[in-house]
Amino acid sequence: MPTFVANIAGQYVVKLLVNDGKVASAQDTVAITTTGGNTAPVANAGPDQSVQVNASVALKGSGSNDADRNSLTYDWSIVSIPSGSTATLSNPTAVAPSFVADMAGPYVIQLVVNDGTVNSRPDTVTIAAAAGNTAPVANAGPDQTVAVNASITLDGNASTDADRNALTYQWALTGKPAGSAATLANATTAMPRFTADVAGQYIGQLIVNDGTVHSAPDTVIVTAGVGNTAPVANAGADQTVAIGTTIVLDGTASRDADGNPLSWKWTLTSKPTGSSALLSDPTASRASFLVDTGGEYVAQLIVNDGKVDSPPATVMIKTQVMPPARGIYISRARWNAETGKLKVAGRAPNGTTVEILDADTGTPIATDETGRHGRFRLYVTVRVAPCALVAKANGLTSVRTPIAGAPASCGNVKPRRGDDKDDEKEDESKSGSKQNHERNSKSPLKQNRQDR
Known part of the structure; x- marks a missing residue:
């Protein structure tokens, strides 16, 4: 995971080629646009999921962030759904809307966030719904930045299976720096280890199996450096609480590979309409705020090791009783x-x-x-x-x-x-009307003769 400093406002285009030892890939590019003022936010539509048909699927956009720590708004939309599906998002402007996967097949959902000035680039998530066994989903854990010769533990415990089948794990190091002798220990467990013996990038790949089918592979990048390494922010676990609760946010699990002391910068990037929630001490490792209104709150944490900021980390706080959707x-x-x-x-x-x-x-x-x-x-x-x-x-x-x-x-x-x-009532009514019509249509002479 190479880095560079965008020292002038404008667009930077970086190209990438990968090689498996035999042949080079096609070229891929990424464009990084910088401005002298506001920077665009980054949308994160959450991890792909595998679910059973008719399952209620919860999306999660709380991983979206803004480098300027501005408040975010969310705009979800359905890109594609299986033929015959009538899936509709519960609330397209929520942080975490839901929908029912009513047909088998892939559902592609898009998220765009806005920081009050500019939209982010779209991010998508794919939900695969199946009527029988569903494939598990591998999660190789977050990227890491470490010092050379650090002992690294990878973590695949966030991998999931919609059918709740027991999972087996298969890890591999698919990339490492030239000259590295790193090998994985316990590669068939959820948490293997290796030593980052040379500066550079290590790519760990995880595939899980539910006893029937393999997951798609997921990867994690571990970057080892000899100079200062960027710290890693950890905003804590998501929480569901009652209205009126004072929430304590915990950033003490944030870390720095070089052992430098950290400073904290918390921001509430999203809160319900009508909420006046404010952070008690945005520069403390443990900030707090009062949950005064039902809905979703997203807090963002950036830590600094005295030289460089970490990438943002986020945490979502939801109330036990959610407010009604404004739409229909x-x-x-x-x-x-x-x-x-x-x-x-x-x-x-x-x-x-x-x-x-x-x-x-x-x-x-x-x-x-x-x-x-x-x-x-x-x-x-x-x-x-x-x-x-x-x-x-x-x-x-x-x-x-x-x-x-x-x-x-x-x-x-x-x-x-x-x-x-x-x-049945209508038939009875028609039958009765027909009988009445027949009686009324009899001639007066015939009726008189019957009366006699």
Whole structure:
């Protein structure tokens, strides 16, 4: 992981070629743009995930950061979803929105953050949903900066498996500096070790297996240096707390490979609308603030060893009771042609009446009340299969949501509904009307003769 100092504002383009000992790769480039004033924030959409179909997927954008320590806003969007999926984000402006992976296949979600002046470059995360066994996800841990001859412990314990199967680990050093004799000890355990015996970069690769299938590989870069090495910030673990709690942020796990004393710089980069939370001492190793409003708080930590800043580290604090989403969304809409049942689920402001309508005709279909978390769920029999739906509540209208399973001739189909009581009543009504019509249509002469 080479470094350079961008000493003049402008764009720097760096190219990379890798070689496996036999052939060179195609060239890849990265552009670094610097300005004399504000720097663009960096979006982090979180790690890729593997989940079961119909799982509720929690995204995590709290790893996003800003070098100027400005407050951030979040803008999530769906780039692609499997064919037939009706997945919708619960709240696209939240730090950690969610969605239901209702079909098997890949879901690609994009995050852009803004520091009040400029947008970040987009970052994406891929969620793979499967109906059977899902592949595990390897996590080789954070990059490290160390001194030459340091003993390094890699950590794969953050690797996961959606099916909760036991994992096995296979580590390899896929890159090391010229002249290094470094080898991994205990390469089939979660935490192998090696000695960084030469200055330069060491690349550790991890693949995990759930007993059925391998994960995609994940890598970690360990940089050993002979001069001053940049410190590493650690903002602590995410927390979920009650409103009214005073939170103590803990940066004491931050470290410096050279053993230099550290200074701390904490910032609240995101807090709920209406919150007046302030950090008690932003330059202490343990800063604190009062959680005064329900929602998500993101704190960023940068440490300095007297010479250079660390990369930012972040931690997210969520309240146990989350505020209602400000918008309204239909997360699932599915049609069952055999029963004529329409299943609709989504979110809207708490305690409101949600009206579901045919998106094309505006015809009301059903209403429901949201629960305390703003969720609604309906199972309703309809006479005609709609093509798409919208939801309305409190003057808000959701985006048009296509109905999964709707026939090509949607809007004109009347499915068989053997258990439909309304149809039975309608048939009885028609039968009674026919009998009345027959009685009334008899001629007065015939009626008089019968009266006699």
